[in-house]
Amino acid sequence: MRLLLISNSTMPGEPYLTYPLPAIAGFLGEKPKNILFFPFAAVTFSFDTYEAKVRERMESLGHRLISIHHFNDPGRAIMEADVLMVGGGNTWQLVRMFHDQSLFPLMRQAIERGIPYIGWSAGSNVACPTLRTTNDMPIIDPLGFDCMGLVPFQINPHYLDHNPEGHGGETREQRIEEFLAINPGIHVVGLREGTMLRLEGKTLSLIGERTLRIFRQGSLPMELTAADDLSFLLEAKD
Amino acid sequence: MRLLLISNSTMPGEPYLTYPLPAIAGFLGEKPKNILFFPFAAVTFSFDTYEAKVRERMESLGHRLISIHHFNDPGRAIMEADVLMVGGGNTWQLVRMFHDQSLFPLMRQAIERGIPYIGWSAGSNVACPTLRTTNDMPIIDPLGFDCMGLVPFQINPHYLDHNPEGHGGETREQRIEEFLAINPGIHVVGLREGTMLRLEGKTLSLIGERTLRIFRQGSLPMELTAADDLSFLLEAKD
Numbered sequence: 001m002r003l004l005l006i007s008n009s010t011m012p013g014e015p016y017l018t019y020p021l022p023a024i025a026g027f028l029g030e031k032p033k034n035i036l037f038f039p040f041a042a043v044t045f046s047f048d049t050y051e052a053k054v055r056e057r058m059e060s061l062g063h064r065l066i067s068i069h070h071f072n073d074p075g076r077a078i079m080e081a082d083v084l085m086v087g088g089g090n091t092w093q094l095v096r097m098f099h100d101q102s103l104f105p106l107m108r109q110a111i112e113r114g115i116p117y118i119g120w121s122a123g124s125n126v127a128c129p130t131l132r133t134t135n136d137m138p139i140i141d142p143l144g145f146d147c148m149g150l151v152p153f154q155i156n157p158h159y160l161d162h163n164p165e166g167h168g169g170e171t172r173e174q175r176i177e178e179f180l181a182i183n184p185g186i187h188v189v190g191l192r193e194g195t196m197l198r199l200e201g202k203t204l205s206l207i208g209e210r211t212l213r214i215f216r217q218g219s220l221p222m223e224l225t226a227a228d229d230l231s232f233l234l235e236a237k238d
Numbered sequence: 239m240r241l242l243l244i245s246n247s248t249m250p251g252e253p254y255l256t257y258p259l260p261a262i263a264g265f266l267g268e269k270p271k272n273i274l275f276f277p278f279a280a281v282t283f284s285f286d287t288y289e290a291k292v293r294e295r296m297e298s299l300g301h302r303l304i305s306i307h308h309f310n311d312p313g314r315a316i317m318e319a320d321v322l323m324v325g326g327g328n329t330w331q332l333v334r335m336f337h338d339q340s341l342f343p344l345m346r347q348a349i350e351r352g353i354p355y356i357g358w359s360a361g362s363n364v365a366c367p368t369l370r371t372t373n374d375m376p377i378i379d380p381l382g383f384d385c386m387g388l389v390p391f392q393i394n395p396h397y398l399d400h401n402p403e404g405h406g407g408e409t410r411e412q413r414i415e416e417f418l419a420i421n422p423g424i425h426v427v428g429l430r431e432g433t434m435l436r437l438e439g440k441t442l443s444l445i446g447e448r449t450l451r452i453f454r455q456g457s458l459p460m461e462l463t464a465a466d467d468l469s470f471l472l473e474a475k476d
Contacts, residue, residue: 008407043416090416121407132377137413138370139420145379158407169246169359169396175375178281178328182377193407 001111002027003150003199005127006120007157007191009088017057017120019194023207024118025061027198028083035065036081040097041089041122043139054087078106081115088121088157091134095126095142108148117150121157124191128154133179133188135172151199152186153233154179159190159213176215184217187233197230204230239349240265241388241437243365244358245395245429247326255295255358257432261445262356263299265436266321273303274319278335279327279360281377292325316344319353326359326395329372333364333380346386355388359395362429366392371417371426373410389437390424391471392417397428397451414453422455425471435468442468 004027006020028035035058039050051067058065065085071077078084084107086094098104104126111117119127125134126147133154160172170178176188191197195208206212211223214233224230242265244258266273273296277288289305296303303323309315316322322345324332336342342364349355357365363372364385371392398410408416414426429435433446444450449461452471462468 043419044412090413093416093420133375135375135407137417138372138376138383139413139417140370141383145376169373174282175328175377178331179375179377181281182331 001150001199001201002114002116003111003127004116004118004196005124005151005155005191005199006118006196007124007159008193009120011194016053020120020196021057021061023196023198024058027116027118028061028063030062033063033082034080035063035083035085035118036077037065037067038084038086038094038098038123039067039069039089041087041091041094043090043093050087050089054085058085074101074103075106078103078110081110083116083118084110085117086119086123086126088123090139091122091125091131091136092138092140092142094122095131095144095147096140098126098147099143104146104148108150111148111150120196124155124157124197127151129186130154132183133176151204151234154186154188155197156188156190159192173213173215173221180215180217186216188215189213189233190215190221199234202231202234204234206230239388239437239439240352240354241349241365242354242356242434243362243389243393243429243437244356244434245362245397246431247358249432254291258358258434259295259299261434261436262296265354265356266299266301268300271301271320272318273301273321273323273356274315275303275305276322276324276332276336276361277305277307277327279325279329279332281328281331288325288327292323312339312341313344316341316348319348321354321356322348323355324357324361324364326361328377329360329363329369329374330376330378330380332360333369333382333385334378336364336385337381342384342386346388349386349388358434362393362395362435365389367424368392370421371414389442389472392424392426393435394426394428397430411451411453411459418453418455424454426453427451427471428453428459437472440469440472442472444468 039047055065127150129149130145133156190213192210214222277285293303365388367387371394428451430448452460
């Protein structure tokens with residue numbers, strides 16, 4: 001499998017989808033590709049708007065992009081795409097739309113066949129076994145928490161070390177500890193902003209200057225860098 | 239109905255359950271009460287630990303407190319309690335435990351009969367129609383998003399105005415706008431830390447020095463104070 005799982009589309013103050021663009025370019029290669037885009041996580045803006053925004057960035061790399069919402073037969077569109085790309089937004093709405101159209105199994109088949117997958121934020125969440133480490137507000141019942149399970153671990157995108165000053169809620173680390181208390185035996189990867197994971201077959205690596213924080217029940221959290229071997233995260237769990 | 243719906247148990251730097259204590263004292267009155275406590279939102283610490291912590295605070299006010307987990311017949315315990323109290327923690331775990339034991343209808347009956355209800359954080363979320371405005375990580379499938387629906391609006395506890403500096407995720411307001419896009423016609427109440435709502439029959443009021451931020455699809459957000467009439471929030475929705 002070939003996966004590029006990105007924490008966040010955009011760093012504060014930068015134009016849209018800027019920092020991950022070199023990594024996307026390297027992942028896709030120079031030959032022009034037909035990217036099938038899934039804008040389902042958009043809630044407060046239209047699928048057309050989302051498509052136009054992302055298409056502009058992909059065209060700057062020499063690739064073509066079209067959104068799934070233009071197709072009458074989404075299953076066939078998935079089978080014929082060169083690349084599958086899922087944008088961020090609200091994870092709950094995203095998973096609901098995938099479930100309503102029963103697309104996860106088709107996506108997974110295509111990706112297992114070798115079609116590259118790129119996701120950011122909610123698009124990284126759905127590459128995991130379930131959506132249980134999303135940060136998003138559960139604005140709609142997704143009709144099931146299961147996702148694609150392309151990797152055996154859970155990603156927490158937009159991983160944050162601290163709460164805003166004066167805030168009395170749980171830190172992100174405390175929330176992940178709660179997840180682990182209920183779900184022992186699964187790794188949670190805190191993917192800080194400005195970073196991403198790239199999977200090529202059995203090789204998993206971190207891209208970005210910040211470290212990855214990895215949590216597992218019964219162990220102290222680990223901080224790993226782009227130079228570290230992450231393959232232990234790919235071992236199947238009980 | 240008599241409800242006290244509190245944003246957060248504790249302000250940063252203060253001892254546990256300090257700022258809401260005068261409001262809880264006023265709400266409960268001087269006559270000693272038997273409080274039935276629900277510690278179900280605790281995930282990383284025991285129900286006994288949670289009970290002891292909250293009991294100490296309630297005993298300081300002259301009331302008795304016992305946790306539901308000591309009863310073989312929780313339905314009967316609910317029927318016989320003077321006060322129902324639900325503490326914060328993880329909303330998803332809390333709702334799952336209520337659903338597993340089918341306790342929401344019994345709680346609701348008791349509260350409609352006049353038994354006072356006190357909740358904070360996750361305990362305020364479950365007084366709403368659904369858990370769809372929780373901030374918590376969905377660590378477990380709650381087997382249904384529906385809650386008690388004691389009020390017709392949704393509360394977002396720990397309401398925060400800004401993101402931590404340098405964070406590229408959605409602000410709380412953007413998350414609530416996403417909720418409204420999918421769920422028009424329902425009010426969302428952003429309950430800032432250090433504040434609470436008190437319902438006495440048909441009179442709803444804010445307690446605290448900070449304002450309440452109220453959202454509804456198609457309207458600009460409103461900021462209301464402890465001096466404002468909040469009764470419009472109680473009107474049943476379509």
